[in-house]
Amino acid sequence: MNVADRRRILGPLNAKPLQFASADGNLQDAHLQETQSGDETLYIQQGIVTNANGSAYLEIASPTKNDQHILLLASVYGPRPTRGTFSARAALSIQFKENTLEQFTAGEVKELCNFLASVFRAVINLNRYPKSGIDIFLNLIQYVGPSGTSSLEAIIPACINAIMLALIDAGIETLDTVSAGSYKGTVISFIRNGDEIVGFWADNDFDNNGSYAVTVDKCRRHYIQNRNAMLDYIVKTK
Amino acid sequence: MSLSVTEKSYLHDSLCLDPPARPDGRVAHQLRPIEIFTDFLPACNGSAKISASDGSECVVSVKAKVVERALEEELILVDVDVAGQRDDSPFVHSIASLLTKVLNQKIHQKNLRLTQKYAFKLFVDVLVLSSKSHPLSLISFAVYSALKATYLPKLISSDDDLEVAELPTFHDYDMVKLDVDPPLLFTTAVIGNNAVIDPAHSESEVACSGILVTWSKGKVTAPIRTIGLNDEYVTGIDVTLLEKSIELVEKTAPAVVKALDGL
Numbered sequence: 412m413n414v415a416d417r418r419r420i421l422g423p424l425n426a427k428p429l430q431f432a433s434a435d436g437n438l439q440d441a442h443l444q445e446t447q448s449g450d451e452t453l454y455i456q457q458g459i460v461t462n463a464n465g466s467a468y469l470e471i472a473s474p475t476k477n478d479q480h481i482l483l484l485a486s487v488y489g490p491r492p493t494r495g496t497f498s499a500r501a502a503l504s505i506q507f508k509e510n511t512l513e514q515f516t517a518g519e520v521k522e523l524c525n526f527l528a529s530v531f532r533a534v535i536n537l538n539r540y541p542k543s544g545i546d547i548f549l550n551l552i553q554y555v556g557p558s559g560t561s562s563l564e565a566i567i568p569a570c571i572n573a574i575m576l577a578l579i580d581a582g583i584e585t586l587d588t589v590s591a592g593s594y595k596g597t598v599i600s601f602i603r604n605g606d607e608i609v610g611f612w613a614d615n616d617f618d619n620n621g622s623y624a625v626t627v628d629k630c631r632r633h634y635i636q637n638r639n640a641m642l643d644y645i646v647k648t649k
Numbered sequence: 650m651s652l653s654v655t656e657k658s659y660l661h662d663s664l665c666l667d668p669p670a671r672p673d674g675r676v677a678h679q680l681r682p683i684e685i686f687t688d689f690l691p692a693c694n695g696s697a698k699i700s701a702s703d704g705s706e707c708v709v710s711v712k713a714k715v716v717e718r719a720l721e722e723e724l725i726l727v728d729v730d731v732a733g734q735r736d737d738s739p740f741v742h743s744i745a746s747l748l749t750k751v752l753n754q755k756i757h758q759k760n761l762r763l764t765q766k767y768a769f770k771l772f773v774d775v776l777v778l779s780s781k782s783h784p785l786s787l788i789s790f791a792v793y794s795a796l797k798a799t800y801l802p803k804l805i806s807s808d809d810d811l812e813v814a815e816l817p818t819f820h821d822y823d824m825v826k827l828d829v830d831p832p833l834l835f836t837t838a839v840i841g842n843n844a845v846i847d848p849a850h851s852e853s854e855v856a857c858s859g860i861l862v863t864w865s866k867g868k869v870t871a872p873i874r875t876i877g878l879n880d881e882y883v884t885g886i887d888v889t890l891l892e893k894s895i896e897l898v899e900k901t902a903p904a905v906v907k908a909l910d911g912l
Binding site: 517524615 | 740743872883
């Protein structure tokens, strides 16, 4: 991956990237990682799409949630120059596609893309990339919901985590490591250690499953698990 | 009208004050004045036209069709057309999809039931003639008024047609008022440590985040979502501000419902 030619702010010509010593000596399986995050098993692999600037493949299995299974691939293209009028910040676009079984309607997919774009507009430091465009593509390879049902809120946390890992792989500057947690149909995406919300998606009433405060607290716990699993992977592989 | 960097910064700072100084002088829980006409399209079962003080206008028509209940999954279908936006743009699509979902969730199918076999299917067509701010809450007010002003043909044949093959027959003139309680969608904008309801265009431009809150049957219900109102000022918001937005809607919504029901 050639970093130098697509960065707008270039370092000195003889600059070399920082190299950290690996946390553990075993680098045989540097790009493969399986982490236990709470009740879920996560499998992460970065850099799987060779022609993208960054990509991440995510497998999530939750045996406690009736064998829910998600296979998701996120790829990031850019920042690449855009033609036409000057723009002071990068334009962000997110596309979502189901590769195998189409379980969501076109309208739901658009809602999801809109929501994810609003989350990442708040997180990516778009001011650093003027006159550029960042395109993110999500491919849902497989999704098996609890007892055959499909719901958008089950895949949103996975989408956010996958995009974040792909952005890290692409070396795009973000304000923080964003991740999301879900609790009974409510998905909350946090930054800054759970102090700030960047995305909120509730399709079920709170009344059925406790108050607002309880929901936020449960989501925050799930977020911290997810974020720690991601950071753990990054620290171990880089 | 786009604002300059200085204007935006001034607006942002004044909206961050306590209490927020809104450009049109409203208090945090005050909506813009709106004007609604109902029942003005003769070819529809129900219609409403809403205009807001900033010149935003929206027309909604409701048409009904008799369908077999077993064949239809959703009895309400919403189609949205926003002037100046492509029909296939994500913005228009997601508004239509959200409204269809919310209306089908909150309006009970038994209200549209005609006989054992048949039901009315409602086609709600939304046309946003001009809008500067996020049009969702304006659309939802118009849909609410249109559904409240909808009259459907009166059934004169028997409503138990499970055993007999009979098509429903209707009275020539008499209509029955549709008895439904549609949900309302409110948008709030979070700026600094403040939450304001029904953000105008200029407020949306500098908002840190937008929140969509649904009000149905006297309480705040799902869906509640964050929506991006602009590209420039969006940031993360404090956890308490989301609760503040919900409280703001709880404070304002009963009066809005009362005003819309008084039409």
